[in-house]
Amino acid sequence: MKKLINSPETVLAESLDGFAAAHADILVLGEERKFVRRKTLKPGKAALISGGGSGHEPLHAGFVGFGMLDAACPGQVFTSPTPDQMIAALAEVDTGGGALFIVKNYEGDRMNFDMAAELAGSEVLTVITDDDVAVETSTYSIGRRGVAGTMIVEKVVGAAAEAGMPLADLKVLGDRVNARTRSMGVALSSCTVPAAGTPTFTLGENEMEMGVGIHGEPGRRRVALEPAGQIAEEMIAAIAGDLGARGDALLLVNGFGGTPLMELYLMFNAAKAEAEKHGYRVARALVGNYVTSLEMAGCSLTLSLLDDETAGFWDAPVHTAGLRWGM
Amino acid sequence: MKKLINSPETVLAESLDGFAAAHADILVLGEERKFVRRKTLKPGKAALISGGGSGHEPLHAGFVGFGMLDAACPGQVFTSPTPDQMIAALAEVDTGGGALFIVKNYEGDRMNFDMAAELAGSEVLTVITDDDVAVETSTYSIGRRGVAGTMIVEKVVGAAAEAGMPLADLKVLGDRVNARTRSMGVALSSCTVPAAGTPTFTLGENEMEMGVGIHGEPGRRRVALEPAGQIAEEMIAAIAGDLGARGDALLLVNGFGGTPLMELYLMFNAAKAEAEKHGYRVARALVGNYVTSLEMAGCSLTLSLLDDETAGFWDAPVHTAGLRWGM
Amino acid sequence: MIDEAKKRALIEAMAAAMIGHAEELTALDQAIGDGDHGLNMKRGFEAVLADNDVIAAKPLPDALKAIGTTLVMKVGGASGPLYGTLALALAKELPADPSRDDLARALRGAIAAVKARGKSESGQKTMLDVLEPVAAALESGADPVAAANGAAEATIPLKAIRGRAAFLGDRSIGHMDPGARSSALLVAAIAGVLGGISDGG
Amino acid sequence: MIDEAKKRALIEAMAAAMIGHAEELTALDQAIGDGDHGLNMKRGFEAVLADNDVIAAKPLPDALKAIGTTLVMKVGGASGPLYGTLALALAKELPADPSRDDLARALRGAIAAVKARGKSESGQKTMLDVLEPVAAALESGADPVAAANGAAEATIPLKAIRGRAAFLGDRSIGHMDPGARSSALLVAAIAGVLGGISDGG
Ligand SMILES: Nc1ncnc2c1ncn2[C@@H]1O[C@H](COP(=O)(O)OP(=O)(O)O)[C@@H](O)[C@H]1O
Ligand SMILES: Nc1ncnc2c1ncn2[C@@H]1O[C@H](COP(=O)(O)OP(=O)(O)O)[C@@H](O)[C@H]1O
Ligand SMILES: [Mg+2]
Ligand SMILES: [Mg+2]
Ligand SMILES: [Mg+2]
Numbered sequence A, B: 001m002k003k004l005i006n007s008p009e010t011v012l013a014e015s016l017d018g019f020a021a022a023h024a025d026i027l028v029l030g031e032e033r034k035f036v037r038r039k040t041l042k043p044g045k046a047a048l049i050s051g052g053g054s055g056h057e058p059l060h061a062g063f064v065g066f067g068m069l070d071a072a073c074p075g076q077v078f079t080s081p082t083p084d085q086m087i088a089a090l091a092e093v094d095t096g097g098g099a100l101f102i103v104k105n106y107e108g109d110r111m112n113f114d115m116a117a118e119l120a121g122s123e124v125l126t127v128i129t130d131d132d133v134a135v136e137t138s139t140y141s142i143g144r145r146g147v148a149g150t151m152i153v154e155k156v157v158g159a160a161a162e163a164g165m166p167l168a169d170l171k172v173l174g175d176r177v178n179a180r181t182r183s184m185g186v187a188l189s190s191c192t193v194p195a196a197g198t199p200t201f202t203l204g205e206n207e208m209e210m211g212v213g214i215h216g217e218p219g220r221r222r223v224a225l226e227p228a229g230q231i232a233e234e235m236i237a238a239i240a241g242d243l244g245a246r247g248d249a250l251l252l253v254n255g256f257g258g259t260p261l262m263e264l265y266l267m268f269n270a271a272k273a274e275a276e277k278h279g280y281r282v283a284r285a286l287v288g289n290y291v292t293s294l295e296m297a298g299c300s301l302t303l304s305l306l307d308d309e310t311a312g313f314w315d316a317p318v319h320t321a322g323l324r325w326g327m
Numbered sequence C, D: 001m002i003d004e005a006k007k008r009a010l011i012e013a014m015a016a017a018m019i020g021h022a023e024e025l026t027a028l029d030q031a032i033g034d035g036d037h038g039l040n041m042k043r044g045f046e047a048v049l050a051d052n053d054v055i056a057a058k059p060l061p062d063a064l065k066a067i068g069t070t071l072v073m074k075v076g077g078a079s080g081p082l083y084g085t086l087a088l089a090l091a092k093e094l095p096a097d098p099s100r101d102d103l104a105r106a107l108r109g110a111i112a113a114v115k116a117r118g119k120s121e122s123g124q125k126t127m128l129d130v131l132e133p134v135a136a137a138l139e140s141g142a143d144p145v146a147a148a149n150g151a152a153e154a155t156i157p158l159k160a161i162r163g164r165a166a167f168l169g170d171r172s173i174g175h176m177d178p179g180a181r182s183s184a185l186l187v188a189a190i191a192g193v194l195g196g197i198s199d200g201g
């Protein structure tokens, strides 16, 4: 394992310290590094709190700031945060409007956020994101994984909260955005969890993992590497087939951390053409590393249907470490 | 070689098409993909044109837009662009104020930009960036390489041009920023040029290349991997020793493309502490992938001395694909 | 009688089991999960171990409550809330000086709490597939350690319905569930200290 | 007499040399540069080859001008402006039907133009270390191909002072300069077609 670290035990703490120092103008690191919160809170506004395992940066702490999250609770690498973290965050950022938890659909995350909601004094509602179409759902299973679409939910709901939307409506909006968002990923190489020290999985010289998860979980199938155009075709077909509806959409090409921007833009070019074939109009675009898996090579594609309301919230000003426009 | 591409021959074209499509609100791709230019030009403003080999994205095309470049000429991967590209860009973006070329100090780039300046009808001045302290200068050699500091020059001079500074003064400002900026890089893995198909260099299981260039050129020495703190100590010492002066500075931690944000922030934490030991006050911070080497793992550190004027230009609004704030 | 020395020894044994098998548990989790189960359990039990003096001095129910709270706050992932819930439920159901019957009854209650927390059942390739056979062994007078080890092995052919491994569908078949393994290790550690468990004491 | 057929053959031979040795040149450039020299030269000469019908029909100076312009616009990197400048300078200095003496004189002039463009001199581990010995061979009646090949080999022990390899300092020692190699290949390709060069015409 080759990483720019001092020791696996201190990676998260040192990285959070650097993050907080680099963005001291907009955020504050909570005691014992339990959470990152906005520097300036808006009294009465419903608070948005997310979090999850670390290693997906900029998700989630990179989306704390005006127009997005009020706080994010970073767990150990690929491990959900613990309830004390959310309880501590709630205590600081719930200024009377209650709080919305935005939680990716993993049992670890759900249970830890659930316990926090039960133990906390605040009024809490929860939006579960589950946009990954790679894993076919089955009625008795736990459903889909929450992946890159989560940041779209955070952006849209964040803008709505900023505009004064009350908690109950934010929950409805978040569920709606999630329901209209689908993603799928592909990996060309594995990631290595610092504390584990060895790659999470191994791919052959010419293999890719189609449908990979954001923790390096295996996907639909391991197959020979294909040209970018074919990869985009398969992924967009899976997304469109599952999404059903057509119309204006946001197309997010999300790098997993080890893929050059040059390739991500090339994938955008391919994915946009495929999306148009399926009847989508790519009304908004985002290309870059937003929901990563450490240094994994590969990317995910996400289509999120937009209407006037959600497009407006997407376009609204945002000022976070990982996403910024309009201010 | 595993990449999200269709063929090595078409990488650049397809990537540029995707880039232009994703950012159609702010930029336009020139004929034959010779350049990328701002969508809206400001008549009479001195035009800023940069460019260089591709594979360093978002540099340079990602810095085209309000407050930074007017045009960027993308060469083949790691190969300087050709004079016809700069001539074509000049013809579109020189609206009467002349043009400033911002060129990284590589003979290929210099000669191609020189030929363009000789052949073009426009009034052209050139700023050469050479911030890399890894390569020791010698009087009879070609001097230092231009690396991540280039984007700081582009930002500061871009803001000044936007504010109406005339061409001759922009050249002076650009030279001044460059003279007060120093960088050094370290690589943990190589990059692979798509058309070459094999890694540019090979590092042992536990080796790093200290002082690596942004094309995967060898640096000062190949040594055993060290803890992040020690790496930062050596790099900042080299930078500070060369820079001489102390004071307020911008600290840029620049990922080379294959290093997770988590590690970059950890390096920021370490580098900030080292810079402070050497008497710098880290007045501004930037952490992310800005001047990359395809999928190379590693990062560079840059310190750029700031005064009131340059800090003001750094803070000024910018709206490009790769850097955006204040608007 | 579970006195302070025994409580201390129990905590030491459980912590040693988790620390000593961290890499094995992580490897199991790399195969069908996200490769952190060993680290999660190690982190949690290291925190419990660090508090051993304070915890062991408490009456058994309070000690279990402290252990459960620490696990909830330190382990993270799915296993943190689940093992935490297990310990917290045992804390509620166990008297200060339990008999083997008390233990069996309390474990049944705690298993129900885990199921509620995890929205899960036996047969879904999770820690429950070890915990339920252990409860049955306690009830029937069989050896809980043998039951636990056998039950962990028996998760290998199962298809996961809960936990991250469920995302793999059929590809989860053929691997032991990491949580089942950690449960079996904990049961063995506890039995090693209590010794008498299997013969009524 | 360099007629249209010979011009066509010259372009074909040069292009074949660059295309056929692209990987070798790239490998040399990977060792002490950025690994694109083979691709750069291949791209440039493929463009020249694509225009062969038009170029070969022109008088020699105009053909050289077309070649130089194409190289400048297609090769990129350091070698593009340098080989482009070389061809453009030859275009200016050569008569339509040059003697061996004309060739030697023109090459000397073109080398001066390359030096001015590159701010470089012989002995700095560049293409100049091949071009100058070739000019000398033309002047002295020696075999330019042998001179070029020997001179390319002779760049191996040199320390680079110009070009990307200069950034390596002492680490550039022990590798052949890629531009020196491409120059030697071009000289051999030209001599192969003209044949008579080495014996006066
Ligand atoms: N819903 C559930 N019910 C019971 N046990 C579960 C459930 N989900 C996960 N587990 C157990 O937790 C183990 C995984 O724990 P761990 O790796 O620490 O957490 P995570 O899956 O969040 O990374 C699984 O092997 C399984 O035994
Ligand atoms: N200043 C110079 N003068 C003469 N030749 C040079 C100079 N700089 C580079 N070269 C030649 O160009 C070759 C490299 O060309 P190439 O790899 O295509 O360009 P780049 O170095 O820009 O990638 C070197 O091997 C050397 O022979
Ligand atoms: Mg986990
Ligand atoms: Mg080059
Ligand atoms: Mg796990």
Ligand SMILES: [Mg+2]
Pocket (backbone or CB within 6 Å): D029, D033, D034, D035, D036, D037, D077, D164
């Ligand atoms: Mg080169």
